[in-house]
Amino acid sequence: MKSELEKRIFEIVKERSKEGGVIQSELWSILGVDNREGSKAVLSLVRKGLIRREQVVYKGRKTYRLIYSPEVREKLSLKVNLNPVMEIPCFTCRELYRCGLGYYNPYKCNLLSRYISLNAESGGS
Numbered sequence: 001m002k003s004e005l006e007k008r009i010f011e012i013v014k015e016r017s018k019e020g021g022v023i024q025s026e027l028w029s030i031l032g033v034d035n036r037e038g039s040k041a042v043l044s045l046v047r048k049g050l051i052r053r054e055q056v057v058y059k060g061r062k063t064y065r066l067i068y069s070p071e072v073r074e075k076l077s078l079k080v081n082l083n084p085v086m087e088i089p090c091f092t093c094r095e096l097y098r099c100g101l102g103y104y105n106p107y108k109c110n111l112l113s114r115y116i117s118l119n120a121e122s123g124g125s
């Protein structure tokens with residue numbers, strides 16, 4: 001997330017997820033920001049898929065209910081969790097195409113063994 005305001009909005013929306021989200025106009029009061037500044041940050045979060053908004057009528061006025069999007073968060077964390085895979089030494093190894101066919105052997109490779117033991121210790125993350 002880019003700005004501090006976006007982070008604060010995201011945390012509040014996430015906290016209120018059990019209540020079905022938060023009314024946008026209430027959010028401005030909580031944060032002490034004006035509609036223009038707050039809307040810009042909310043739209044940025046919506047574009048990133050971190051929250052979604054639904055139009056509602058609240059106290060007789062049209063506004064939005066901001067809702068946490070855990071399904072998008074899961075997709076994002078999946079993307080992040082793929083990064084350690086790219087650190088496997090075989091992906092950048094010059095011997096990849098002849099590994100296991102003679103001199104180079106994955107069962108005895110120091111680079112691969114070190115990678116596996118480091119990731120086993122850290123739980124793979």
Ligand code: SF4
Binds near residue numbers: 100106112
């Ligand atoms: S096991 Fe070792 S030698 Fe074989 S491709 Fe991976 S890093 Fe290279």
